[in-house]
Amino acid sequence: MIRDRGQDRKAAEVRRMLEGPHPPVPAGLADRAARRGARLLRVRRGVRRTAWWLAGTVFAAFLVWAGVEQPWLPEPAEVTPPLEGW
Template sequence: MLAGPHPPVPAGLAPRAARRGARLLRLRRGARRTAWWLAGTVLAAFLVWAGVEQPWIAPPSEVTPPLEGW
């Protein structure tokens, strides 16, 4: 199979392949940057929420104990 004649290669195949590869790299780089930006935004929003709400502190008691026996 390899010893036989090779099929003709279309003209301009290498430049088209290079353009396509560059486009794919740009798209992947853009997607990666967008994902990191989104992750950073979510982290910042979480930190602001945690700083305002302070979920680790117990809420104040709604009911006071009776004042009997004073």
């Protein structure tokens, strides 16, 4: 019940704000907002492309390293076993 009263009070306050006189909007605000949004999208796209490129490069380097080093094979023995049965 207490929440309902709080939400009703907030809704009434928002309605009062929307019904009241609206402040003047600066000229060119929509154009500036559109330019800023386009710039943010370009930056995000560039960051995303760079991150994918970097991830692909790291993956390719890992594959080359794994192909050269072959870490799944056991290390060669330091001492050869004695020859028996010759």
